[in-house]
Amino acid sequence: MKLDRDMALELVKAKLKKERFEHTIRVTDTAVKLAEMYGADVEKAERAAILHDYAKYRNREEMKRWIKSDPRLPKDLLHYHHELWHGPVGAVILEKEAGLDDAEVAGAIACHTTGKANMNVLDKVIFLADYIEPGRKFPGIDEVRGTAKEDLDKACLQAAHNTIFFLMSKGQKVYPDTLHNYNHLINIITHK
Ligand code: DGI
Ligand code: FE
Ligand code: FE
Numbered sequence: 001m002k003l004d005r006d007m008a009l010e011l012v013k014a015k016l017k018k019e020r021f022e023h024t025i026r027v028t029d030t031a032v033k034l035a036e037m038y039g040a041d042v043e044k045a046e047r048a049a050i051l052h053d054y055a056k057y058r059n060r061e062e063m064k065r066w067i068k069s070d071p072r073l074p075k076d077l078l079h080y081h082h083e084l085w086h087g088p089v090g091a092v093i094l095e096k097e098a099g100l101d102d103a104e105v106a107g108a109i110a111c112h113t114t115g116k117a118n119m120n121v122l123d124k125v126i127f128l129a130d131y132i133e134p135g136r137k138f139p140g141i142d143e144v145r146g147t148a149k150e151d152l153d154k155a156c157l158q159a160a161h162n163t164i165f166f167l168m169s170k171g172q173k174v175y176p177d178t179l180h181n182y183n184h185l186i187n188i189i190t191h192k
Helices: 006-015 018-039 042-052 062-067 076-078 086-098 103-110 121-133 141-148 154-167 178-191
Strands: none
Touching: 006 018, 006 086, 006 178, 018 042, 018 062, 018 076, 018 154, 018 178, 042 141, 062 086, 076 178, 103 121, 121 154, 141 154, 154 178
16 A cells, blocks of 8 residues: 555544644645755655654553564663654554555654754755744744755754753753764764
8 A cells, every 4th residue: 555645644634633733734845845945855755744743642652562562663762751752653653554665754754853863865854844844933943944945954953953952951861863963963064
């Protein structure tokens, strides 16, 4: 079974609350624009954006079971905030439950919350679209939106920086991939 655009929309509409579905549509519009600007596969960006929060409202115990049982899911997730689980778990259950058979789309969904070192252009588009979609009101967001028009790496770096800053200000743990993403983007930008 191939998961086409309309099927993907139906699928998430059934799983998400109204506001979350509206966020998903805004992320999708933003991701398509970014993909066109930065040369990512537009259809894959659209599909990944539609599906990125598919597992957002999954039962926490169920997600825990997936993390424990699926060899592809990093076990260290269990030691970090459950908010981080819906991306990696979503990627796996979309393959098992919904016939998603595109590793690049699944990969972008998996890392959309934290980022990771060495993201490809599709990963970056989804990571950034989720951060800058027009409904977001984070501190410093307008600067990131401006940068997103000029430099994808720099905009991702600003988003990662802001998220780490926010987590530290609240005394929260930072997941290693969140830091790996930040460090990797610093390297890219200093060598440009
Ligand atoms: O699912 P969304 O709400 O659309 O957005 P998201 O998937 O980016 O999740 C957002 C939350 O994830 C936000 O509250 C910040 C948080 N987050 C991102 N990186 C980390 C993190 N939380 C912790 N505890 N650690 C991280 O490294
Ligand atoms: Fe998310
Ligand atoms: Fe999201």
